Amino acid sequence: MLDHTPTKKTLVEVDGLRMYFPITAGLLRRKVGDVKAVDGVSFNIYEGETLGLVGESGCGKSTCGRALLRLYNVTEGSIRIGGVDIATLSHDALRRMRPTMQMVFQDPQASLNPRMTVAGIIGEPLDEHTKLSHSEKLERIYELMDAVGLSRDFANRYPHAFSGGQRQRIGIARALALSPKFIVCDEPIAALDVSIQAQVVNLLEELQDRLGLTYLFISHDLSMVRHIADRVAVMYLGKIVELAGREALYESPKHPYTQALLSAVPEPNPENESSRRRIILTGDVPSPANPPKGCNFCTRCPKVMEICHRVEPASREIEPGRFVACHLYETATTAETTAAHNSAGKARLSNDNQPTQQGV
Template sequence: MTVSAYDSTSGENLIEVKDLKMHFPVTRGIIFQRRVGTVKAVDGLSFTIKRGETLGLVGESGCGKSTTGRAILQLYRPTEGEVRFQGTDLTAIRGDALRKMRRKVQMIFQDPYASLNPRMTVGDIIGEPIRVHKLREGHAVRERIEELLGLVGLNPAFASRYPHEFSGGQRQRIGIARALAVEPEFVVCDEPVSALDVSIQAQVVNLLEELQDKLGLTYLFIAHDLSVVKHISDRVAVMYLGKMVELAEGSKLYSMPLHPYSQALLSAVPIPDPRVEQQRRRIILQGDVPSPLNPPPGCHFHTRCPIAIQKCQEEEPPFVDYGDGHFAACWRARESGELMPAVARQQAEELAARIHADIMKVKGAAD
């Protein structure tokens, strides 16, 4: 039975995304421009995020992860679809109403070097949203800035410094403080640790988890590092070429991936043990990712899938619930054990356990 991953009946849903599309026009000409194509960066996503939950969003570069996050926050105005926050459709509001709503939905950007204005001090960067939304006045703004710096593990005395005086990890903490300045309920974390080294990654992930517990935050955590996603996320969604191909609890996705693309991603994650690594079965995908300007018909993944059949080329597979909220869009999901046999599934379970253990070790060292 086909069941939608979009469930608007639950009172716990903070974010409800339905049939979200973000298409960018491709034009030609300088004076007289004409449309010659459309880049389908996001092409019909439906999912929900419950209050207090962390949904991990993974996939190859260019699959539409960051565009999804920006479209949810209305940094890009979606081509089609609905994005409901606490029941309010963000795509239908403008002006002051949207500005007020943005107090509750914020973003941590991927690049901690490009996302901070080099001409502003840290205090001005963090204080700007406080002043824009008129949350504090006078000396209270300064006190709030110092409070936020302390909250993210930085010395409040750093408020007078400029971004170039900080390391990458410290800059990301400043970005987190800026996002928290307006007391949001929902935060899009757009690959917040991808530009940092492993030890700093663990510190930032640890900080995000602590802030979530302390402030009751809800996250959409976008990343391509499966080990980080597994550690921080309650559920994990896998994207391919603008579409969601699998969605499940983290433990289920790692121990029993149903979609061939998810299996290929898991098989590519290295294990820091040469003996185990030699015994693993690596799934190597053939060919390149198709262009979102002209995606293939049917299942977008069929051009690289090792178990594709004729039906995959002709009909787009529905997003089906295979039990306990484990969704997959694949005509052969129930038969995908051919691609990942029992031995490989056992390796995936071992991999998940090792990834968790490694992250905990790094976190312990960082603390």
């Protein structure tokens, strides 16, 4: 179903990724069900771009990010990074792949070993994966500390001596140690103060420009994702409901969930805030152990139709590079896509809308 030849090289290809966690009960820990944390997710990430993954807590965005690096053994689906399917790779082969893919974790306090010095933390991946001599290693550690803006004098200090922002810099330096191509940033700024968030985001962008990194940027902060990401995927209850280029998504969100999500973000402008029309969703996110029949969003959707309770909508490309999983766009889909391809398609493509492979 690849409609266009990609203008950029694809680095990460995710196809039909499912990650279920078993629910057990009773003395014998019999399996009684599954928490469907990630339920059939497909997307591509192009080399050198940042894909933003947004959604509310519990929607499976972090699980998706972790599964992508195979920190979990995935239930189903394939994950190709640089052409290698890591979902089925043996442990030894996976270990050899690790240097190309790294992760920056959410909580810089919990993800650094309090008993290791900064040099020890940043140097650990080098110990594991390279055969550098002691002095070469130290040189590399200093290089990395310079790159993330930490003073070399701090090399022998322990994590507790640093502030949250500095700790996150240590985490980033550790992720960069083996010169990876692909980094999953799992809410790297969620635990930081507003004035520090901007420092870390700027650092990540700078490093991307300098080292040609590819990011999956997971966040619940829609305004920060708008700043850093080239394309954005919106997740709801284990599924991607919309995937589009940044400008397109923020300017005219298509899926009712994306629309509600964007309208819920308060804006630091009192003049607009008092007059702005908001879509207030009722109720809460259903449990991923027992998702509703049909469309996952049908219990809260303001535009719900009869069909939504019966049939699960498939993800469709309604404009080039723009995927929406919603029945609202179903009837017009065929006509629209062909029209878009023939006329406006090429003009629109010159934006940052990247054509994407469709899965499910």
